[in-house]
Amino acid sequence: MSSDEGRGGCSPPEVSSIPQLSNVGSSSPLLLDSPVFISNNTTPNPEIHVTDQGTEKTPVENEGTQVNAMEKNVKEEEQNKGDDEFHIPKRSKTSQVWDDFEEIEENGTFYATCPANEIFSTLPALHTGKFDMEAMREAAAHWVLMHEHPFTVLEEEGFNIMMRRGMPEWQKISRGIAKNDCVTVYEVEKKKLKNKLKHVQKLQKRVLNFVHIPPPRRGVEIAAAIFKCAKEWEIDHKIHTISVDNASNNDVAIRLLKDDFSRSKKLLCGGKLFHVRCCAHILNLVVQDGLSKIVDITNNIRESVEFVNRSKGRALLFAEIAQQLRIPGKKLLYDCRTRWNATFEMLNCAIKFKDVFPRFQDREPHYDFCPSPDD
Known part of the structure; x- marks a missing residue:
């Protein structure tokens, strides 16, 4: 192969893939499985750079344009690395807080530094950085009490795998230990509240005790509790x-x-x-006395609500009829007989579906609680 002197020494390299290469330090042909990159420099001795592993490389005498296929493959492997693993993509820096940080690079790793660290370098750290299993047990007890989890939630395998992934020093907490920790937390919080009640100056609302009083729950037992x-x-x-x-x-x-x-x-x-x-109880008695005048209507509505919501198929049929009549809402509301506002909400909701009940009765033969038009 001869170089073209008219093109000069800065021409781009030509790439050719050949099955054999002769006259390279050996009389026998050298078989190659990868492309050979040849530089078109005007020097009398053209440079040949073989990039396949396991083959001999020709010494480089001049610094021409070279492409290393091995480095290219390494970069591709780094880009494809982790495609089969779970990873969270990095977010773009859109927050204005990044305006106060400086980005630096060390050994290919990028860091963000804040100039304010020099100003506040004398302040103590907010956390020592050491793992404290006792503090974690206290936090776990607060978590169980706050969300009313069972004690066995701390023994679940998935929960402990998650905790060890972020904190290798994490130790499994048994249900017995969790119970004792919750009791300890309760006693600590009880002592804090007791000290607060000693110096209370304003009206406070606190739940102090839930007491079980066995029957017959006479006034004497209530007073003693x-x-x-x-x-x-x-x-x-x-x-x-x-x-x-x-x-x-x-x-x-x-x-x-x-x-x-x-x-x-x-x-x-x-x-x-x-x-x-209790004024709320007095108001409830007044309202219940008024509802006694329409007790038959109230009972029909209550039975209708229970009949429709007892079966999923009936509830879907009722909602379908309401949709055909273009009535907003698809579900009837239950009431609590000891709460007058719950009874009001049940009746107010049933009034919106007054046209649905007759059609529901036509399609459901076992429905016998349909309110009359007068009701």
């Missing part, structure tokens, strides 16, 4: 009023508590404000 709770939380000398509903056993309990608390301190207004009846 309330008095024990007040002594345990050390607030027996701070109680001025108690609000309960209008049940007869509550009246007996309040009378006994009034007598007990008046022995240790003077009650507000001589105890006239000690028993405050």
